[in-house]
Amino acid sequence: MKEPNQHIAQLLMQFHGIDVSPFDETFLEKSIQKRIAEINCLTPEDYYAFLRKNKKEGTRFLHSLFICYSEFFRNALTFGVLEHIVLPALIAKKLNSKQKEIRIWSAACAAGHEAYSLAMLLEELKNGNADKFSYRIFATDQSQAQIKEAQKGHYSDAALNNINLKRLDHWFAKQGYAYAIKPELKTHINFSVFDLFNQELNAPPESIFGDFDLVICANLLFYYKPEYQKIILTKVNKCLAKGGFLMTGETERDILSKNDYNEVYLQSGIFKMKNN
Numbered sequence: 111m112k113e114p115n116q117h118i119a120q121l122l123m124q125f126h127g128i129d130v131s132p133f134d135e136t137f138l139e140k141s142i143q144k145r146i147a148e149i150n151c152l153t154p155e156d157y158y159a160f161l162r163k164n165k166k167e168g169t170r171f172l173h174s175l176f177i178c179y180s181e182f183f184r185n186a187l188t189f190g191v192l193e194h195i196v197l198p199a200l201i202a203k204k205l206n207s208k209q210k211e212i213r214i215w216s217a218a219c220a221a222g223h224e225a226y227s228l229a230m231l232l233e234e235l236k237n238g239n240a241d242k243f244s245y246r247i248f249a250t251d252q253s254q255a256q257i258k259e260a261q262k263g264h265y266s267d268a269a270l271n272n273i274n275l276k277r278l279d280h281w282f283a284k285q286g287y288a289y290a291i292k293p294e295l296k297t298h299i300n301f302s303v304f305d306l307f308n309q310e311l312n313a314p315p316e317s318i319f320g321d322f323d324l325v326i327c328a329n330l331l332f333y334y335k336p337e338y339q340k341i342i343l344t345k346v347n348k349c350l351a352k353g354g355f356l357m358t359g360e361t362e363r364d365i366l367s368k369n370d371y372n373e374v375y376l377q378s379g380i381f382k383m384k385n386n
């Protein structure tokens with residue numbers, strides 16, 4: 111990292127108590143540049159001086175590191191493989207086993223798009239088997255504000271780009287300018303705050319014992335340095351069920367390939383742990 115940015119990182123730690131060392135350095139540099147532009151500072155040195163005088167800026171900078179952008183059915187190929195291969199396979203497995211519940215963890219769910227997309231697919235895949243299996247989605251994020259948004263489940267029409275008319279009609283109700291997720295879909299999802307760097311727990315407490323058939327850890331790993339990606343993946347490994355799947359973002363596939371995962375369907379972003 112360039113020297114002025116290193117000084118900013120040190121100041122964040124010493125003066126604001128904010129440790130930015132887990133974050134990827136290029137991402138950190140871009141975030142500093144972005145913040146400099148937003149508050150009309152001219153140089154990193156000016157920003158350093160501003161940060162020294164302004165306690166609130168530390169918190170604002172920290173918030174700027176958590177990018178919360180999400181979409182319903184964010185990657186068409188990944189969600190296609192989920193719909194046509196992975197979820198039908200999990201349903202078939204549950205129909206033939208004593209444990210009838212499909213357990214899913216959406217581990218950085220932002221405002222809930224990912225969890226609701228999965229619930230829509232599972233509802234649509236029930237067919238005549240509605241009473242023969244169940245599913246529960248544990249959806250967590252480090253941000254309390256995002257979890258509140260997710261629980262509310264209200265979205266603007268700009269957020270509905272990937273939702274076809276049939277789904278829009280079936281799963282959303284128009285409320286003023288917003289589209290509200292139908293309560294029926296919400297009953298399958300537990301939203302809660304959980305930091306993936308939690309040192310005591312491997313899985314969200316609501317899930318009690320983990321044992322997930324599918325974990326989604328998408329569009330989050332690339333913000334962190336490789337050693338911190340490993341910490342998150344070690345946590346995930348411990349709570350995947352035997353033969354469980356891990357889904358990641360389009361640009362994070364290499365990270366999983368380097369960390370003992372095999373991509374089960376080419377380019378899909380859906381992996382299985384080697385030897386599991």
Ligand SMILES: C[S@@+](CC[C@H](N)C(=O)[O-])C[C@H]1O[C@@H](n2cnc3c(N)ncnc32)[C@H](O)[C@@H]1O
Pocket residue numbers: 176177178179180181184217218219220221224250251252253256304305306307327328329330359
């Ligand atoms: C870009 S969003 C991705 C949302 C969704 N998974 C997707 O792919 O559309 C990244 C999310 O990761 C969350 N996040 C970042 N670091 C985290 C951590 N250490 N523990 C839990 N959530 C984290 C952020 O709060 C943010 O909501």
